[in-house]
Amino acid sequence: MSTNNGDRIPIYYIPVMPTEWNALRHGLRVFESKETDDYPWAQGEKPKIYRRGLISLITVKRNARLPLMGHLEKLRKEGYLEGLMFDSGGFQMFRRTGYTIERLERDNLHLYQEQPWADSYVLPDFPTPPDDPLPVMEEKARRTMEASVNFFNKLPQNLKEKSMPVFHVRTEDHLAEQIKTYSEILDASNQACYAIPGIRKRLDLKSMELIHMLVQERPGLKIHSLGVASLPAAYCMHRLGIHTYDAVSPTLSAAMGLLHFGDELVSFTDRREDNPNASKVKRRRQGSKHGNVTLEELEQLRIDTGHRCPFCDKPEELKRNMEYRQLHNLIVFDEFNLYLRHYTMDNFNKRWPQLHDWLASVLGESEQPTLF
Numbered sequence: 001m002s003t004n005n006g007d008r009i010p011i012y013y014i015p016v017m018p019t020e021w022n023a024l025r026h027g028l029r030v031f032e033s034k035e036t037d038d039y040p041w042a043q044g045e046k047p048k049i050y051r052r053g054l055i056s057l058i059t060v061k062r063n064a065r066l067p068l069m070g071h072l073e074k075l076r077k078e079g080y081l082e083g084l085m086f087d088s089g090g091f092q093m094f095r096r097t098g099y100t101i102e103r104l105e106r107d108n109l110h111l112y113q114e115q116p117w118a119d120s121y122v123l124p125d126f127p128t129p130p131d132d133p134l135p136v137m138e139e140k141a142r143r144t145m146e147a148s149v150n151f152f153n154k155l156p157q158n159l160k161e162k163s164m165p166v167f168h169v170r171t172e173d174h175l176a177e178q179i180k181t182y183s184e185i186l187d188a189s190n191q192a193c194y195a196i197p198g199i200r201k202r203l204d205l206k207s208m209e210l211i212h213m214l215v216q217e218r219p220g221l222k223i224h225s226l227g228v229a230s231l232p233a234a235y236c237m238h239r240l241g242i243h244t245y246d247a248v249s250p251t252l253s254a255a256m257g258l259l260h261f262g263d264e265l266v267s268f269t270d271r272r273e274d275n276p277n278a279s280k281v282k283r284r285r286q287g288s289k290h291g292n293v294t295l296e297e298l299e300q301l302r303i304d305t306g307h308r309c310p311f312c313d314k315p316e317e318l319k320r321n322m323e324y325r326q327l328h329n330l331i332v333f334d335e336f337n338l339y340l341r342h343y344t345m346d347n348f349n350k351r352w353p354q355l356h357d358w359l360a361s362v363l364g365e366s367e368q369p370t371l372f
């Protein structure tokens, strides 16, 4: 990895797309308006919140699939959408009982071939939560490898070149085995997903070490991270050489009445006692010092983080309108890239001091900002 800040590429947040065209169309209409075009964006230009996306085809209802895919393909061909990734949907499907990796394989093989125009195709994977005992985790990783190789071999050449195997690893041995098993796939596509068994928004040291090893083993590999999303996580992943990451947090938080500001997650009401549940949710999820903010505190957060957008300009509307909260949250995540330009190892140290020394030692540097 280069230690020269000037030639490092940015890390992009990829939003999870709605699974119905009507929902996406409505969001696009509100976001792509004259008001947002003319808005004095703090960062000098309009954010690109719907320019990249991730979607699990198997989670889209059968009758919603054709209209959604037709419109997305059109947006991709017109160049509005700059990249679309199909996720295998393993994470969602294995929450249902009776779903098998063989079925995931069969369903996705059919769906992927129906939609050959997207940019990346995640191969079937069997997700393994951090509390899986090691033998269970290893069995799931083995079945993921088997299904991925099998699936890859059945894909036409044009999709082989856009396929992404998923790394599920806890040890150096797992990593070595998966790099070896996936070598033909990685040679064909040069991209992969890495499932970080992070606890909520936090990276763990072992994952960081293993990601660093993967980057060393396969220099130039385009890595998408599944699992964690927060400003210090984005900083760390970016410094380690990860290119993209996704998270449902902006939309999920909006549905729960929560707003992102930089690295804070807050709920917003006129009076603190109005929304005790949101405050509880927030404390559990992030431990922010702001908690349930008032109108004045919301304004202060905007000043502190340098964020403004047409949606949090109207706090009354923000309170009522989930779509406004969603758009605001997506804009904040899009802005992470800008914050990262000035984010330093010192900032990182203040948030995650226990991981700072390792990262500094790997990068061989400490206080420089990540200019790109």
Ligand SMILES: [Zn+2]
Pocket: 307, 308, 309, 310, 311, 312, 313, 328, 331
């Ligand atoms: Zn805003």
